[in-house]
Amino acid sequence: MLSHLTIRLATRADAGAIAALSRDEIEAGLPWTWRAPRVRRAIDDPDTNVIVVGPPGAAAAFGVMYYAEDDAHLLLFAVHRSQQRRGVGSALLQWLEDAARAAGAQRIRVEARMDNEAARSFYSERGYHERTIVRRMYSDRLDGVRLEKWLRT
Ligand SMILES: CC(C)(COP(=O)(O)OP(=O)(O)OC[C@H]1O[C@@H](n2cnc3c(N)ncnc32)[C@H](O)[C@@H]1OP(=O)(O)O)[C@@H](O)C(=O)NCCC(=O)NCCS
Structure with a gap:
């Protein structure tokens, strides 16, 4: 388990690295739909949280959560394979769940x-x-x- 990990909101400088992670870790074998311009739109969208781990332009993990009414929708989520099974995904998911609760979402x-x-x-x-x-x-x-996952009954 990681003792400390810095999770931050993504900036537009992270779009290329997030898109590459999506291509390699999520969309492998499928058409690449989350390219940098789409990721930038998500980063700019006030109804979407995009978070990353890693320095600007070199994210090693990320999550994209979209909010609609009472629901939060985890659209994209990945950890670079070199960093998997060390607790990074769990820490990112916890951050997103805390944010969803704070935003009043009932379900993810x-x-x-x-x-x-x-x-x-x-x-x-x-x-x-x-x-x-x-x-x-x-x-x-x-x-x-x-x-x-229901956050509240
Ligand atoms: C799913 C994913 C985000 C997990 O991230 P992670 O940083 O490895 O997760 P953590 O280290 O916090 O938790 C690891 C747990 O996830 C599960 N897990 C992760 N990799 C696994 C594997 N290859 N086989 C089985 N279970 C696995 C297990 O429950 C594991 O717990 P354990 O190590 O105690 O057995 C990561 O494997 C990933 O990025 N996969 C590719 C992209 C993807 O599938 N995204 C989600 C769908 S959009």
């Missing part, structure tokens, strides 16, 4: 590929329930699963 939703055992295990150990399986969720090809 997230999706993962069916074949992404690491993510499914990660989320389920942190209180996320698998709600629906969606056939061909990704690029009309790969199955996905929708998960959710």
